[in-house]
Amino acid sequence: MYLSLCPYAINYFYILTTEVQQRMQIKTDLDALERTKDDESKKFKGHNIEFDFHIFIKIKEAMVDVSSNCMELVLKVSQLVRTN
Numbered sequence: 001m002y003l004s005l006c007p008y009a010i011n012y013f014y015i016l017t018t019e020v021q022q023r024m025q026i027k028t029d030l031d032a033l034e035r036t037k038d039d040e041s042k043k044f045k046g047h048n049i050e051f052d053f054h055i056f057i058k059i060k061e062a063m064v065d066v067s068s069n070c071m072e073l074v075l076k077v078s079q080l081v082r083t084n
Contacts, residue, residue: 016070023063030056 033040037053044051 016074019066019070023067027060027063030059 034053034056037056041051041053
């Protein structure tokens with residue numbers, strides 16, 4: 001049974017690793033935007049565009065939720081692999 005679960009566990013870990021890499025890139029991009037948000041806000045206002053930069057906080061909160069869900073999944077898969 002352990003050998004039959006290994007391919008699934010490897011696939012889960014690969015998917016989660018890829019997801020973590022993508023999240024790190026998104027976080028880097030968000031941090032860069034947050035550092036320049038004052039300049040960006042001035043540019044938007046110059047074109048009469050109102051932009052709510054609090055959306056960045058909501059995105060980061062959602063990323064934390066996704067991260068914790070991924071960690072729970074990793075723990076469940078690793079426990080499943082160990083018990084079988």
